Amino acid sequence: xxxxxxxxxxxxxxxxxxxxxxxxxxxxxxxxxxxxxxxxxxxxxxxxxxxxxxxxxxxxxxxxxxxxxxxxxxxxxxxxxxxxxxxxxxxxxxxxxxxxxxxxxxxxxxxxxxxxxxxxxxxxxxxxxxxxxxxxxxxxxxxxxxxxxxxxxxxxxxxxxxxxxxxxxxxxxxxxxxxxxxxxxxxxxxxxxxxxxxxxxxxxxxxxxxxxxxxxxxxxxxxxxxxxxxxxxxxxxxxxxxxxxxxxxxxxxxxxxxxxxxxxxxxxxxxxxxxxxxxxxxxxxxxxxxxxxxxxxxxxxxxxxxxxxxxxxxxxxxxxxxxxxxxxxxxxxxx
Amino acid sequence: xxxxxxxxxxxxxxxxxxxxxxxxxxxxxxxxxxxxxxxxxxxxxxxxxxxxxxxxxxxxxxxxxxxxxxxxxxxxxxxxxxxxxxxxxxxxxxxxxxxxxxxxxxxxxxxxxxxxxxxxxxxxxxxxxxxxxxxxxxxxxxxxxxxxxxxxxxxxxxxxxxxxxxxxxxxxxxxxxxxxxxxxxxxxxxxxxxxxxxxxxxxxxxxxxxxxxxxxxxxxxxxxxxxxxxxxxxxxxxxxxxxxxxxxxxxxxxxxxxxxxxxxxxxxxxxxxxxxxxxxxxxxxxxxxxxxxxxxxxxxxxxxxxxxxxxxxxxxxxxxxxxxxxxxxxxxxxx
Numbered sequence: 001x002x003x004x005x006x007x008x009x010x011x012x013x014x015x016x017x018x019x020x021x022x023x024x025x026x027x028x029x030x031x032x033x034x035x036x037x038x039x040x041x042x043x044x045x046x047x048x049x050x051x052x053x054x055x056x057x058x059x060x061x062x063x064x065x066x067x068x069x070x071x072x073x074x075x076x077x078x079x080x081x082x083x084x085x086x087x088x089x090x091x092x093x094x095x096x097x098x099x100x101x102x103x104x105x106x107x108x109x110x111x112x113x114x115x116x117x118x119x120x121x122x123x124x125x126x127x128x129x130x131x132x133x134x135x136x137x138x139x140x141x142x143x144x145x146x147x148x149x150x151x152x153x154x155x156x157x158x159x160x161x162x163x164x165x166x167x168x169x170x171x172x173x174x175x176x177x178x179x180x181x182x183x184x185x186x187x188x189x190x191x192x193x194x195x196x197x198x199x200x201x202x203x204x205x206x207x208x209x210x211x212x213x214x215x216x217x218x219x220x221x222x223x224x225x226x227x228x229x230x231x232x233x234x235x236x237x238x239x240x241x242x243x244x245x246x247x248x249x250x251x252x253x254x255x256x257x258x259x260x261x262x263x264x265x266x267x268x269x270x271x272x273x274x275x276x277x278x279x280x281x282x283x284x285x286x287x288x289x290x291x292x293x294x295x296x297x298x299x300x301x302x303x304x305x306x307x308x309x310x311x312x313x314x315x316x317x318x319x320x321x322x323x324x325x326x327x328x329x330x331x332x333x334x335x
Numbered sequence: 336x337x338x339x340x341x342x343x344x345x346x347x348x349x350x351x352x353x354x355x356x357x358x359x360x361x362x363x364x365x366x367x368x369x370x371x372x373x374x375x376x377x378x379x380x381x382x383x384x385x386x387x388x389x390x391x392x393x394x395x396x397x398x399x400x401x402x403x404x405x406x407x408x409x410x411x412x413x414x415x416x417x418x419x420x421x422x423x424x425x426x427x428x429x430x431x432x433x434x435x436x437x438x439x440x441x442x443x444x445x446x447x448x449x450x451x452x453x454x455x456x457x458x459x460x461x462x463x464x465x466x467x468x469x470x471x472x473x474x475x476x477x478x479x480x481x482x483x484x485x486x487x488x489x490x491x492x493x494x495x496x497x498x499x500x501x502x503x504x505x506x507x508x509x510x511x512x513x514x515x516x517x518x519x520x521x522x523x524x525x526x527x528x529x530x531x532x533x534x535x536x537x538x539x540x541x542x543x544x545x546x547x548x549x550x551x552x553x554x555x556x557x558x559x560x561x562x563x564x565x566x567x568x569x570x571x572x573x574x575x576x577x578x579x580x581x582x583x584x585x586x587x588x589x590x591x592x593x594x595x596x597x598x599x600x601x602x603x604x605x606x607x608x609x610x611x612x613x614x615x616x617x618x619x620x621x622x623x624x625x626x627x628x629x630x631x632x633x634x635x636x637x638x639x640x641x642x643x644x645x646x647x648x649x650x651x652x653x654x655x656x657x658x659x660x661x662x663x664x665x666x667x668x669x670x
Contacts, residue, residue: 035654036654038654038655225642281645281648282645286629288659303560306558307560310616321623
């Protein structure tokens with residue numbers, strides 16, 4: 001393996017090199033390279049973009065990308081949404097727009113193979129983000145469909161999370177679940193030239209007003225060692241704004257980019273950025289530790305004993321939680 | 336806690352009792368009850384129904400349910416699709432249809448809170464299925480949106496997996512990913528009265544012909560102790576049929592139900608049913624073991640040592656995989 005600094009240089013200079021490492025990363029075969037480049041990360045602003053199919057999320061990602069490119073900033077897009085044009089489930093118009101972007105050497109689009117990714121979607125996405133970060137991209141956009149635990153996990157990788165809504169999807173904002181609102185730093189009502197936009201904005205406003213917005217540390221799934229740092233209280237915490245855009249016509253994109261910049265400044269000034277960073281690290285560590293511990297158990301335990309326990313579960317003589325206790329007892333005396 | 340047999344009796348007799356246990360299960364607080372009822376499971380046929388939004392998946396689930404009810408069989412529906420009418424993101428017509436169903440005491444609909452479910456979506460869904468199975472439902476339908484790793488995990492809970500497609504969604508069947516086709520036991524082209532149905536069927540047929548269909552055991556994420564049993568080869572393996580339905584008019588539903596019954600018979604006769612069952616058990620055991628082992632590590636390790644490692648990762652002086660090795664070294668000498 002090349003010297004870490006050489007590796008980072010070649011990632012920045014050579015798109016084929018970058019592409020090769022991304023593929024290796026997705027296949028879970030780049031642990032050494034990721035360890036080597038890791039000291040060179042931490043500069044990119046990571047933006048999560050989530051929302052239901054039909055909200056025009058991909059068009060918005062396109063429009064934001066074009067704006068950042070006009071500002072001279074480089075952009076990587078990680079699409080983990082199976083309905084996104086970046087991953088293939090697209091209408092022709094979107095594909096053509098996407099192709100426009102990918103001709104630009106300052107833009108790199110990577111769609112995630114969500115199926116069978118070793119160690120879960122969030123981990124695989126996290127590794128891709130690390131590669132893009134080391135490769136020097138200024139902005140990394142992670143596009144996910146607004147649904148499911150794995151997407152919430154992915155959102156926890158982002159510094160700033162945009163939740164995209166559109167008028168007339170279901171009854172008002174029924175499509176938005178409370179959980180999604182909790183992860184939103186900025187709410188975007190896209191397709192704001194469609195009828196019903198005022199209703200959607202009003203409904204979102206009402207839902208936001210219901211919750212008292214304070215910075216919360218979500219310890220779920222982490223190692224739970226995050227120190228209690230003084231976080232902004234209700235008076236000083238970031239209040240998620242509701243913006244209106246027509247991404248297909250580039251309307252409202254400048255204002256959106258300005259709000260994203262303002263949120264980044266808030267994160268830095270309050271120290272929330274480093275707390276979010278630590279949460280992300282703890283999540284990834286916990287994820288990898290779980291798997292490593294299981295592999296260690298399987299490597300040391302007696303296969304016959306494991307098979308015997310499984311057989312008892314199959315015969316419904318043992319429940320799953322009883323089986324887990326049994327297997328843990330087996331291994332508690334191991335080195 | 337009541338006697339297991341009493342508990343099962345009360346679940347079968349009393350819908351409020353069932354509903355209460357389902358809620359407890361979703362909150363991860365029913366381990367004792369699930370252990371108690373587990374010996375009374377294994378009778379239900381578990382059918383996974385997956386497909387992109389817009390394919391009419393929920394309407395199809397409705398139509399199948401009505402058919403099974405006419406046959407005198409009881410049906411439980413677990414909706415883990417955030418765009419499903421069962422979970423709220425619905426158009427009015429679907430909601431009314433859903434209400435029709437839920438007036439019937441032989442039908443029980445449960446939507447999953449996908450966010451923040453302890454131990455992941457597949458585990459939470461698996462526990463709900465166990466409760467419905469013990470409660471005596473003949474058929475359990477699990478409805479998921481056809482996207483993402485978690486949905487594939489959910490599909491692995493099912494005995495028979497239906498993949499739903501519809502004409503005119505994207506370019507031909509671009510919306511269907513290879514991974515989804517791999518998990519399909521039966522392909523359904525719904526909305527078969529819409530233009531373009533022949534193209535969709537032809538494209539699906541071409542994709543199916545590309546792959547040599549043999550029974551495969553997917554060990555990913557399991558304990559990898561599944562014994563090598565003789566599985567059907569290419570000549571005798573189930574070949575996924577492509578059916579056409581118009582679920583909104585109940586067309587093609589009888590044929591679909593017959594194919595589902597034929598698949599169940601195939602599973603039983605070939606022994607594939609018990610292999611799938613063991614895979615499911617190993618997946619759940621692996622999932623629970625990972626978490627239990629991590630909790631044991633956290634309970635015994637020195638918090639200061641863990642925090643020191645995390646700080647080094649934050650400062651980018653240690654990569655995540657190096658940090659995992661460090662933490663495992665710390666704990667390898669523990670009891």
